[in-house]
Amino acid sequence: MAAESGLTPSSCIQKTNLSARPEYRRLIGLQGAVTIASTVIAYFALSFLAAKSMAFGGCVVLVSTLFLAWRFRRGKRNESANAEWYLRQAYLTAIERFIWVAVMLVVGFKLLEFEPLWMLVGFLGGQTVWLAAPIWMRVESVK
Amino acid sequence: MELATPLLYIAGALMLGLGALGASVGIGILGGRFLEGAARQPELIPMLRIQFFIVMGLVDAVPMIAVGLAMYVLFAVA
Numbered sequence: 001m002a003a004e005s006g007l008t009p010s011s012c013i014q015k016t017n018l019s020a021r022p023e024y025r026r027l028i029g030l031q032g033a034v035t036i037a038s039t040v041i042a043y044f045a046l047s048f049l050a051a052k053s054m055a056f057g058g059c060v061v062l063v064s065t066l067f068l069a070w071r072f073r074r075g076k077r078n079e080s081a082n083a084e085w086y087l088r089q090a091y092l093t094a095i096e097r098f099i100w101v102a103v104m105l106v107v108g109f110k111l112l113e114f115e116p117l118w119m120l121v122g123f124l125g126g127q128t129v130w131l132a133a134p135i136w137m138r139v140e141s142v143k
Numbered sequence: 144m145e146l147a148t149p150l151l152y153i154a155g156a157l158m159l160g161l162g163a164l165g166a167s168v169g170i171g172i173l174g175g176r177f178l179e180g181a182a183r184q185p186e187l188i189p190m191l192r193i194q195f196f197i198v199m200g201l202v203d204a205v206p207m208i209a210v211g212l213a214m215y216v217l218f219a220v221a
Contacts, residue, residue, distance in 0.1 A: 057211075082181075084178075086177070090174065091170070094203060097207070098210065101207055101211070102210055105214040109214060117219070120212070127211070130204035
């Protein structure tokens, strides 16, 4: 069926590899744009501290996404990687992202003494991009 | 008033705990399906890997929000 339509599994894989990278870039770019926009709005509408708090919250999410993208790219470079290796990397990145987010939020709330509400709003803004991702994100699959 | 602070701590703990539970169930199912797919068609591992990482980010998003809210409740409200 796939051979009849000119689609072999290897051609689909190549196509997918080409299309997945811009999806990640678009996601990271959109998160950066949301963070910058919310920071600018907070600076003009609220205060400098609120803007700093929002930027910090957005950056926490952005770096957490970069962790995931870094693990993804490591798997791409490692040609001897098998399914078990990918699974281990995924679990590892889930743990490191959780620790990163928890520690950075505590640092922001307690040590740096940012405004908690606006920091949370910045954080939620970044995470909302992930939640909205299925609307526009498309990864090709074998038909 | 005296009861409010302990209740806030319980709320924060519940948010963290239930968020972790949801994330672990989601990622566990996702990982199992990934292994299943990889065992059936090993030549599709690169494609499955991409989808696995993307969906993992999606599965993680809501528990991360719960973590953020819990930290807010624990460190800013309580």
